[in-house]
Amino acid sequence: MTATNLYSTTPLFNKTLKNRFVLAPLTRGRAGSERVPNQIMGDYYEQRASAGLIITEATHISKEAIGWIDSPGIYNNKQVAGWKAVVDRVHAAQSTIMLQLWHMGRASHSDFHDGDLPLSASAIKIEGDQIHTPYGKKDFEVPREMSIDDIKRTVADYKKAAENAKDAGFDGVEIHAANGYLINQFLDGESNKRTDEYGGSIDNRLRFLKEIVSAIKEVFDAANIGVRISPNGVYNSMGCDDYRELFSELTRYLESEKIGVLHVMDGLAFGFHERGEPMTLGDFRSLFSGKIIGNCGYTFESATSAVATKQADMIAFGRPYITNPDLPQRYKNDWPLTPFDDMSHWYGGGAEGYSDYPAFDNNH
Numbered sequence: 001m002t003a004t005n006l007y008s009t010t011p012l013f014n015k016t017l018k019n020r021f022v023l024a025p026l027t028r029g030r031a032g033s034e035r036v037p038n039q040i041m042g043d044y045y046e047q048r049a050s051a052g053l054i055i056t057e058a059t060h061i062s063k064e065a066i067g068w069i070d071s072p073g074i075y076n077n078k079q080v081a082g083w084k085a086v087v088d089r090v091h092a093a094q095s096t097i098m099l100q101l102w103h104m105g106r107a108s109h110s111d112f113h114d115g116d117l118p119l120s121a122s123a124i125k126i127e128g129d130q131i132h133t134p135y136g137k138k139d140f141e142v143p144r145e146m147s148i149d150d151i152k153r154t155v156a157d158y159k160k161a162a163e164n165a166k167d168a169g170f171d172g173v174e175i176h177a178a179n180g181y182l183i184n185q186f187l188d189g190e191s192n193k194r195t196d197e198y199g200g201s202i203d204n205r206l207r208f209l210k211e212i213v214s215a216i217k218e219v220f221d222a223a224n225i226g227v228r229i230s231p232n233g234v235y236n237s238m239g240c241d242d243y244r245e246l247f248s249e250l251t252r253y254l255e256s257e258k259i260g261v262l263h264v265m266d267g268l269a270f271g272f273h274e275r276g277e278p279m280t281l282g283d284f285r286s287l288f289s290g291k292i293i294g295n296c297g298y299t300f301e302s303a304t305s306a307v308a309t310k311q312a313d314m315i316a317f318g319r320p321y322i323t324n325p326d327l328p329q330r331y332k333n334d335w336p337l338t339p340f341d342d343m344s345h346w347y348g349g350g351a352e353g354y355s356d357y358p359a360f361d362n363n364h
């Protein structure tokens with residue numbers, strides 16, 4: 001019997017995924033100031049339907065959730081229609097697609113909110129970094145601590161965004177709880193110093209995520225919901241001493257809710273908080289029986305090994321997929337990869353450096 005590899009099919013969402021490659025969520029800033037998915041975004045995603053599963057770029061659940069230039073939303077009808085056109089093209093190309101739901105919290109700036117401060121678990125700012133606003137690069141600000149009303153409204157925004165995603169035809173949604181954005185700001189004991197039922201103990205810090213999961217379960221089956229975490233990540237001033245207990249408890253909760261997909265950025269390529277030993281996929285595999293997606297810095301070899309040893313069911317590739325829309329075929333045939341270290345077209349602009357990377361032409 002051959003070992004499971006990246007080209008083995010796998011069941012998900014009552015479908016059979018054609019392989020175990022996942023297009024990692026990649027913010028590319030092509031949606032314009034109206035934040036509506038457009039033709040070139042459809043081109044880009046259709047080209048990358050070589051992956052069995054596509055996770056879209058992070059997508060704002062509300063206006064309050066914004067904090068990036070020209071990233072898409074899912075809070076109005078135009079955006080739903082724009083996404084529907086993208087989803088239809090991905091489905092026609094025989095792939096599967098989840099929408100990543102995003103609220104940036106304190107990783108935003110008042111320049112995006114008519115002068116109102118961004119929201120977070122506590123009034124604690126991101127240290128030592130800057131943000132690109134529509135008016136230039138600025139220091140992060142001390143956010144406004146969310147009231148209970150703010151929390152309830154935001155949970156309702158997540159639910160509405162999930163309903164919109166369903167209307168657009170998405171197979172599922174991924175709750176973005178990674179990379180120091182709002183949900184991560186509630187989870188992390190350094191950014192969350194609340195003294196109410198949303199702060200302090202691990203149970204309390206998990207409460208905001210749990211309320212979001214419960215709300216979205218009223219829209220999608222648990223099996224069609226994913227959660228993305230970055231237990232080792234330092235980006236946006238993340239990292240707390242009890243991260244192992246925190247992320248283990250989070251995983252136990254997702255298991256008890258029968259959540260379908262746990263997406264773990266286990267690799268350290270995007271920075272490590274160094275609060276202890278890095279968490280590995282094995283830490284999650286022992287607690288979670290749904291699908292596990294591994295990510296961050298994977299090569300073809302390390303991805304193949306993670307799938308063969310069943311540490312992960314699928315592997316998400318980010319940067320390699322930016323320039324290689326036919327990544328599974330390139331690896332399979334040992335065709336050369338187009339280099340992906342040039343960041344100049346990562347964020348913003350048009351088709352150039354985005355939807356103009358061709359599949360490999362083996363006849364030349």
Ligand SMILES: Cc1cc2nc3c(=O)[nH]c(=O)nc-3n(C[C@H](O)[C@H](O)[C@H](O)COP(=O)(O)O)c2cc1C
Nearest residue numbers: 024025026027057058296297298316317318319346
């Ligand atoms: C240009 C760019 C945009 C990204 N946007 C997102 C995003 O919208 N949501 C998210 O969860 N991660 C985002 N990430 C992180 C990637 O999903 C992925 O974790 C990272 O690129 C590491 O995987 P890789 O080594 O395969 O590139 C982004 C990374 C890059 C390079």
